[in-house]
Amino acid sequence: MYRIGIDIGGMSIKAGIVKDGEIISTKTKVTRIDGVLDTLIDDLSDLINGILNENGIEIDKVEKIGVGFPGVVTNKGYVTCVNLKLINQPVLDKLNDKFKNIKVSIANDANVAALAEYRHGSMKGFESGVMITLGTGVGGGVVINDRLISGANGIGAELGHLIIGENYYDCNCGNNGCFETFCSATAIINYAKKLIEENKDCKLYQVCEGNLDNLTAKMVFDLYKEKDEISVEVINRFKKYLAIGIANIVNFIDPDVVSIGGGVSNASNIILDNLSDEVKKHLPFKESNICDIVIAKFKNDAGILGASEL
Ligand SMILES: [Zn+2]
Known part of the structure; x- marks a missing residue:
């Protein structure tokens, strides 16, 4: 099984396919910032489908999708990112609607980086x-x-x-x-x-x-x-x-x-x-x-x- 990790920044959105803690492929898209949540969700969906197609991987081989945001992510999955013009938006609900059979998780990007360092890097x-x-x-x-x-x-x-x-x-x-x-x-x-x-x-x-x-x-x-x-x-x-x-x-x-x-x-x-x-x-x-x-x-x-x- 594969996992997908996504890093959203003010300039670009980077997605990667991860297997056994190794990134095996990445794809990047320019961040569109119009303050509309559906724009972001569509871009994430395109990016995920695109990278899976490029690698010949079916979506049912994906066990998890995780997304890091440059802002505040509440425990209920609401996101506030001033840079992305998103204020208290129900991002997790929207992603769950889009990817019904896959576990989706979201978090603040610095938290996400800490997890990478803890599991695989300098804090291991x-x-x-x-x-x-x-x-x-x-x-x-x-x-x-x-x-x-x-x-x-x-x-x-x-x-x-x-x-x-x-x-x-x-x-x-x-x-x-x-x-x-x-x-x-x-x-x-x-x-x-x-x-x-x-x-x-x-x-x-x-x-x-x-x-x-x-x-x-x-x-x-x-x-x-x-x-x-x-x-x-x-x-x-x-x-x-x-x-x-x-x-x-x-x-x-x-x-x-x-x-x-x-x-x-x-x-x-x-x-x-x-x-x-x-x-x-x-x-x-x-x-x-x-x-x-x-x-x-x-x-x-x-x-x-x-x-x-x-
Ligand atoms: Zn301050």
Whole structure:
């Protein structure tokens, strides 16, 4: 039997056929965003039928379909994704209507990635693991004893909105001081822009050719390695708050492992350097052992693989 994992993003929808924990084929479609749920359901259906046809697999050989969404997924299968213009839509009911004899499951994409890492990647073999995805935003996933913990209403494990300080700008969620306003790629870019605006005679401004729209988190990490003053300040701030965020997680559930994924985690050496010691500084029990802090194994495949495991 086969499973299908689907990763929905703001730009594209990726589907994969999974057998025995291995992705054997993938297919991608551009995400159509018109705020109409049926559009999304039709696109998912086309994508699933398309990938099965391409691989000569009958639908009755599919035991499970799992879908990860970049938003909130309630326990009753309602989805809110601001990027997809979907507000509290009954996605699971619609998918169940479409695929009557197949088990369909849906979840938040960061939760899905955590499941992939727990079952097959960097958190494999640990009893409890927390995944932090540092991308455009900050996502979170908590897995304990092989079970995703997303709360009584499905709105838990939103680690990106842990409030860990006071920031100079508000989060998209309307609050101030959220983890993702300090530690996402967007946060790194925003803070670098702020410092560049105050001092345009700097290397970062040259690297982005005088156009701050070209600035990426990677540019800041690259210049950090060259000890560029602004880049060092930006990355040190990022690392300070990353340590505070992880310390909050340790204070709360003391997991066996914390795995860091998402695009920002490509700068793994810079991120992991001295991180455990910094986390410990923010804990009340400084002499205690703490969790392993590791970098996620899967990059682009976590969404498909994890969704197939739901
Ligand atoms: Zn927030």
